[in-house]
Amino acid sequence: xxxxxxxxVEEVITRYEPVIxxxxxxxxxxxxxxxxxxxxxxxxxxNTQVCPVCLGLPGSLPVANKAAIEATIRIGLALNCSIATxxxxxxxxxxxxxxxxxxxxxxxxxPLCVDGYLDVEVEGQTVRVGIERVxxxxxxxxxxxxxxxxxxxxxxxxxxxxxxxxxxxLVEIVTKPVAGTGALAPAVARAYVTxxxxxxxxxxxxxxxxxxxxxxxxxxxxxxxxGEEWGTRTETKNVNSLRSVERAVRSExxxxxxxxxxxxxxxxxxxxxxxxxxxxxxxxxKETATDYRYFPDPDLVPLAxxxxxxxELKAALPEPPRVHRERLREQWGVSEHDMQSIINAGAVxxxxxxxxxxxxxxxxxxxxxxxxxxxxxxxxxELAEVGATPAHVAELQRLVDEGKLxxxxxxxVLEGVVAGEGSPSEVVxxxxxxxxxxTGALTAAVDEAIAANPDVAQKVRDGKVAAAGALVGAVMKxxxxxADAKTVRELILSRLGAA
Amino acid sequence: xxxxxxxxxxxxxxxxxLAVNDAELDTFAGQLDVILQAVARVGEVTAADIxxxxxxxxxxxxxxxxxxxxxxxxxxxxxxxxxxxxDRFRVPRILDEEA
Numbered sequence: 001x002x003x004x005x006x007x008x009v010e011e012v013i014t015r016y017e018p019v020i021x022x023x024x025x026x027x028x029x030x031x032x033x034x035x036x037x038x039x040x041x042x043x044x045x046x047n048t049q050v051c052p053v054c055l056g057l058p059g060s061l062p063v064a065n066k067a068a069i070e071a072t073i074r075i076g077l078a079l080n081c082s083i084a085t086x087x088x089x090x091x092x093x094x095x096x097x098x099x100x101x102x103x104x105x106x107x108x109x110x111p112l113c114v115d116g117y118l119d120v121e122v123e124g125q126t127v128r129v130g131i132e133r134v135x136x137x138x139x140x141x142x143x144x145x146x147x148x149x150x151x152x153x154x155x156x157x158x159x160x161x162x163x164x165x166x167x168x169x170l171v172e173i174v175t176k177p178v179a180g181t182g183a184l185a186p187a188v189a190r191a192y193v194t195x196x197x198x199x200x201x202x203x204x205x206x207x208x209x210x211x212x213x214x215x216x217x218x219x220x221x222x223x224x225x226x227g228e229e230w231g232t233r234t235e236t237k238n239v240n241s242l243r244s245v246e247r248a249v250r251s252e253x254x255x256x257x258x259x260x261x262x263x264x265x266x267x268x269x270x271x272x273x274x275x276x277x278x279x280x281x282x283x284x285x286k287e288t289a290t291d292y293r294y295f296p297d298p299d300l301v302p303l304a305x306x307x308x309x310x311x312e313l314k315a316a317l318p319e320p321p322r323v324h325r326e327r328l329r330e331q332w333g334v335s336e337h338d339m340q341s342i343i344n345a346g347a348v349x350x351x352x353x354x355x356x357x358x359x360x361x362x363x364x365x366x367x368x369x370x371x372x373x374x375x376x377x378x379x380x381x382e383l384a385e386v387g388a389t390p391a392h393v394a395e396l397q398r399l400v401d402e403g404k405l406x407x408x409x410x411x412x413v414l415e416g417v418v419a420g421e422g423s424p425s426e427v428v429x430x431x432x433x434x435x436x437x438x439t440g441a442l443t444a445a446v447d448e449a450i451a452a453n454p455d456v457a458q459k460v461r462d463g464k465v466a467a468a469g470a471l472v473g474a475v476m477k478x479x480x481x482x483a484d485a486k487t488v489r490e491l492i493l494s495r496l497g498a499a
Numbered sequence: 500x501x502x503x504x505x506x507x508x509x510x511x512x513x514x515x516x517l518a519v520n521d522a523e524l525d526t527f528a529g530q531l532d533v534i535l536q537a538v539a540r541v542g543e544v545t546a547a548d549i550x551x552x553x554x555x556x557x558x559x560x561x562x563x564x565x566x567x568x569x570x571x572x573x574x575x576x577x578x579x580x581x582x583x584x585x586d587r588f589r590v591p592r593i594l595d596e597e598a
Contacts, residue, residue, distance in 0.1 A: 030565050037568030046586040047577060051570030057579075067565035088553060095516055097590045144587065160587035163576075291514060296553040304559040 005258035009183045009250055012223070012257040018185040019177050019230050020249055021220035022129075022192060026171045027139060027213070028071050029206045033167035034138045035062030035105065035300075042212060046162035054167035056101030061299055064089070068136060068169035069112070070313065071205035073305060075171055076113025076134045077314045078199050084112055086304045089136075089297045094290070097161050098140035106172075108294040111135035112303065118199070119322070120191040121340075122184050129192050130176030141166035171206075177220075177230070185221075185253065190246035193217055194346070197242075198321040201349075210241050211385065217245055219273075221252040223260060231256070232266040236280050238273045241382060242346070247278045255280065328352060332361035345373050346383045350390055357394030367393045371414050387418040396424040406484055409433050435484055442475070442483060446491050449474040460496045468492050502535035503528060 006012045033040060036053035052060035073083055087110035091103040116131035142165050147157030173196065181188045197208045197215055208215040217240075222233035234256070236248045251273075256266050270283035319327075325348055329339040332351070342348055347368040354364035368383065372393075376386040396413060399405040405413060405428070416427035428434050449471045450457045459467040468489060475488045508528045512519040519527065570576075573586060582589040 032565050032567050036570070037563070037566060038570045039567050045573065047573045047588070049570065050576045051568075055571070055576060063561060063563045065565055066562040069562065086559070093514075096593065097588070144585075145592075147592070157592050159590050159593060160584055161590060162587050291510075293514065298554060301554055301556065301558045301561045 005261070006254055009186060009253055012253045013182045015225065016223040016231075016253075016257055016260065017179065017182065017226055018249070018253055019179045019222050019224070019233070020181070020185050020189055021177050021233070022175045022189060022245075023218040023220070023235075024173045024193065024196060025139075025216040026075070026173065026200055026206050026208060027215075028068050028169040028171060029204075029214075030065055030067045030071070030169055032065060034065050034068055034136070034169040035167060036060075038167065040168050042214075044164055047164065049164040050166070054100075055163060056099070062105065062297075064300060064303070065169060069303065069305070071169075071203070072112050072134060072136045072171050073310060074203050074205060074313055074317065075173070075200060076116065077310070078203060078317055078320070079113070079116040079118055079131045079134060079173070079196075081113035081116030081131055081134055083305055083310045084110060084114070084303075085307065086110075086302055087112055088302045089300045090294045091297050092137075092292045092294055094292060097159060098143050099166060100141070100163065104138060104140065105297055105300070106137035106294075107135035112305075118192065118195060120188065120195045121322075121343075122181075122187045122191045124340075125184070127178075127181060127184070127188050127191070129178055129188070132174045132176045134171060134173050137170050137172060139165050139168040139170040179230070186246040186249040189219060189249045190242055193245050194242055195321065198348075202318050202321050202324070204318075211382075213240075216240070219245060219248045219252070221249055221256065222266070223253065223256045231260075232268050234266065234269055234271050234280075236271045236273050237283065240273075240275065243380075243382070244273060244275060244278075248273045248280065251279050332365070334361070334365070338365075341369065345369055347373070350384060350393075353390035354393045357391050359394040359397045363397040363400075364390075364393060367396065367414070371411055372418075375418055387420060388414065392417050392424055399424055399428065403484065404428070404435055405433070406435055406481075408481060409435065433482065435482055442479070442488065442491055443495070445475045445478045445483070446471070446488065446495055448478065450492070450495065457496060460493070465493065468496075502539065503531050 012018075030040060032038060033049075033054055036051050038049045038051050038054055041049065053062055076083055087107065089105050090108035090110075092106045092108070093103045095102055111133040113134035114132070116134070118129050118131060119126050120129060121127075141161050141163040144160040144162070145158075146160060175192070178185075178188060178192075193215075197210075200206050200208050200215075206214055210216070219236045219239055220233045221236065222231040224231040234252060236252060239245050239248045252271070259266060267282075271280035272283050273280050325339065325343065328348065329336070332339075332355075334342070342351060342365065345368070347365075350368050351361065351364045354368070355361050372386050372388055373383060376383045379386070396405070396410055396417070399413075400407065400410050405424075410424075412431070413424050413427045413433055416422075416431060417424055421427050421430060453471060453474065456467050456470050460471070471492050472485055472489050475492070476483060476485060505524050505528045508524055508531060509519070512524075512527075577583050577586070577588065580588045
């Protein structure tokens, strides 16, 4: 059979059904590590947040962080999970220098939270994503591969290791396989990670920043022909933005369909996602099952969360983001359709914060969904990373409301803010962008325009008020667009006795 | 019947990154067999009402508060490293062993 490789997800689903699964790792925002009192500041100098426990020195003993246990239970509860009444930590044994102990403390067959779900909205449909488990483990150190190209392991001659991150509490959230979503599969994957991020942020247990690695995602994808068993899955790693989650599923669906169309077989393997091309490449093959020899960690006694405590935590959970968003929608007076645009743009919290800084909901929405969304799209970054903050946007709107900026000038100022030139006021001052409101200077410019265009001026004097547009244009040009057109027009009409 | 095969010993030796030659495999397989059979005797007294033991002390929920405690300075941390570069532990390249 000769077919060209499918180019769209819609084409793929005419022949195959996708099944996806997501494994998400969240670094908790505790002050200290999971099993020792080392601090967890991001970006500290290498190997300055370490101690005998997280360096795996002989004789050191781990003690679990109560705040991390509590945060994990709260995540489990927010995801409608059952909380274990008794569970243990396990050692996952492997030789790799990112863990100096030669094992990672994790949970194996006794996770802290099991069997929950998360409902996500995709194109007006509610899709229920089952949660298999939520467990607690420790993060690994950071390895820097040198001697090879682009810091990757292949071709490297040696590795340099920083253990600051080793031992930071890491929560792993694993979904059940999600089938039956068809062409929506890439969007479902993205909506799930977005909703999960919002929930975890609302709990205040992590800053969940994908670009800093505090939220990391692995995406499993497989295809099967309708009515047949699920296909062999691949696991795509390196997926570091919400947009990439969607792209990774789409790219794997297209790639696998092309392989299957050509009569080939999918290899069960790890694939790496590349932000620049939006495609995946083969990583390590999983032909030989990894043998981690998990066993209960004898240094850590079992956890037995008191059911009364769990009930207390459950009762104190914050309003779920979905409910919160509906409340905001009503407060802002926007339609469900418009709210969906706001959600899709990742602008809910930004607009909420901008309103909290004093802007009206309409103004906040206008800037975030207009200029700033366009800019984020052009540069391929999340809206929250575009370079302007809610405080900037509120300040910009205040300057417009006070008549110090026209809408057009405000857009120029915003460009400066996004370019990192400072707050709106600072950009206005540095670039000299303030509206010319000095009546003396404006009057002079108006008089000049009248003197330069005697014919037009005469028409206006004769009652052809519409002709004043040409004079307004001349004044705007003379003031480099920094005058308010309405004021200029009124001034011209009054000078020519036509007001 | 042997509780552990020669192949299993070879597999475990590889996982533990131990270089074991053929003669040693025979020796260790025999020794481990004796050890495993001794330990297996515990199974003879297994009763349905006794849960398996993973910890020798009857404790649960030994936890610490989320409070920073002093650790090591960078120089102290790196003092035992076989090699150091750019304030980091320097280790030989690792190929085909990505965790």
